[in-house]
Amino acid sequence: MNDTPLPVTIRDVGLRDGLQILARTVPTAHKIEWLRAAHAAGLRELELGSFVPARLLPQLADTAALVEAARALPGLVASVLVPNLKGAQAAIEAGADAMLLPLSASRAHSLANLRKTPDEVVGEIARIRALRDAAGSRCLIEVGISTAFGCTLQGRVDEDEVLRLVQAVLDAGAERVGLADTVGYADPLQVARLFTRAFAVAGPRLGCGHFHDTRGLGLANVFAAWQAGVRRFDACVGGIGGCPHAPGASGNVATEDLAYLFASMGVPTGLDLHALLALRERLAQRWLPGEALHGSVWRAGLPKTMTEAMAKETA
Numbered sequence: 532m533n534d535t536p537l538p539v540t541i542r543d544v545g546l547r548d549g550l551q552i553l554a555r556t557v558p559t560a561h562k563i564e565w566l567r568a569a570h571a572a573g574l575r576e577l578e579l580g581s582f583v584p585a586r587l588l589p590q591l592a593d594t595a596a597l598v599e600a601a602r603a604l605p606g607l608v609a610s611v612l613v614p615n616l617k618g619a620q621a622a623i624e625a626g627a628d629a630m631l632l633p634l635s636a637s638r639a640h641s642l643a644n645l646r647k648t649p650d651e652v653v654g655e656i657a658r659i660r661a662l663r664d665a666a667g668s669r670c671l672i673e674v675g676i677s678t679a680f681g682c683t684l685q686g687r688v689d690e691d692e693v694l695r696l697v698q699a700v701l702d703a704g705a706e707r708v709g710l711a712d713t714v715g716y717a718d719p720l721q722v723a724r725l726f727t728r729a730f731a732v733a734g735p736r737l738g739c740g741h742f743h744d745t746r747g748l749g750l751a752n753v754f755a756a757w758q759a760g761v762r763r764f765d766a767c768v769g770g771i772g773g774c775p776h777a778p779g780a781s782g783n784v785a786t787e788d789l790a791y792l793f794a795s796m797g798v799p800t801g802l803d804l805h806a807l808l809a810l811r812e813r814l815a816q817r818w819l820p821g822e823a824l825h826g827s828v829w830r831a832g833l834p835k836t837m838t839e840a841m842a843k844e845t846a
């Protein structure tokens with residue numbers, strides 16, 4: 532019997548989730564340096580931007596150029612956020628490998644942010660699937676169900692409603708679905724319970740956990756999801772992507788902290804911790820000087836008990 536745990540994939544979403552709330556616009560040339568360094572550190576899935584109108588998110592207006600740059604890197608899966616049919620068309624034309632469609636399980640949040648009910652978003656997902664198939668594209672359709680663990684507007688979000696939406700988006704043609712706690716409301720027992728129930732609905736198509744560290748439970752929630760069977764997580768180098776409603780608050784869980792967590796437990800990720808820490812340093816010094824970065828491992832560095840082989844995998 533083979534004792535090596537199944538590998539975990541970490542998708543770094545810094546170039547989208549991390550940058551979209553910053554007032555500054557990082558030059559495209561810097562973003563391309565960033566994505567190449569991420570690839571060199573072993574990351575094989577990156578969320579590069581969003582196909583939304585440039586007037587709404589000028590920080591992400593160069594998404595197509597980043598997809599083009601990413602396509603030159605071997606083995607890299609380039610995903611982009613797509614809010615609607617028009618964005619999906621742009622993702623297909625750009626040649627993205629995957630499109631991430633957000634759906635808010637909170638009706639109040641969905642209406643406030645997208646001016647659509649969750650079920651109207653499900654309808655748009657079905658139209659996007661039809662468009663993708665008609666175009667002969669192989670761009671994977673992934674739905675990220677946000678506010679799955681609670682909502683800043685609505686408060687509690689009913690678990691049965693989240694599970695109903697998981698089924699609905701799969702029926703609408705999504706090929707992968709993930710659960711997201713973008714507001715830092717989740718606790719580990721809730722995460723374990725909801726992912727276990729969602730696996731019963733979606734099976735292997737349940738393919739992503741997306742956690743923020745807003746209230747310090749980010750890594751505990753990642754661990755709970757991992758124990759429930761999740762093998763793919765979103766994260767950002769430097770823990771960027773804080774909450775627009777809570778200035779200075781921690782953002783996404785930090786990629787280097789997740790890599791450290793899994794390396795400590797002997798779970799393969801294919802990531803090079805030294806290279807990730809160097810990448811974080813370049814974020815701090817070169818690409819995002821003056822921005823608040825988060826995370827823990829960078830402060831103290833790696834412990835002596837972590838061997839070079841653990842810190843620098845060649846999975």
Ligand code: ZN
Nearest residue numbers: 548713772783
């Ligand atoms: Zn996020």
